[in-house]
């Protein structure tokens with residue numbers, strides 16, 4: 791996995807670098823990360839972002855925090871819906887920043903107790919949500935596709 795410290799300028803995919811884009815949730819077993827709880831509301835909202843990935847990565851990343859890493863994309867289920875994670879990135883809009891995270895962040899939060907920065911948690915819960923016009927407009931301005 792590619793490691794980036796939280797809230798550092800996003801640089802992973804050159805064509806997706808935008809002003810004020812910062813990293814969140816690029817974890818790797820070689821680096822410590824913040825552990826703690828997040829509101830259930832945040833987990834539910836984060837799922838909506840993972841359903842609407844905006845940047846596809848080549849191949850897939852593997853969660854190396856898991857002891858037995860499975861080959862291929864990671865299947866994650868919430869309710870009656872299953873997503874294949876580890877092949878894309880999401881974008882979350884804060885008041886003055888754009889948070890760039892791997893879609894695996896959902897797995898990190900739910901399975902590895904990763905606690906993202908507070909400002910990210912707030913943006914996921916209170917910021918524009920995928921499926922809304924506000925989100926779509928912001929996304930179009932980024933021209934990521």
Ligand SMILES: [Zn+2]
Pocket residue numbers: 853854855856897901902
């Ligand atoms: Zn894992």
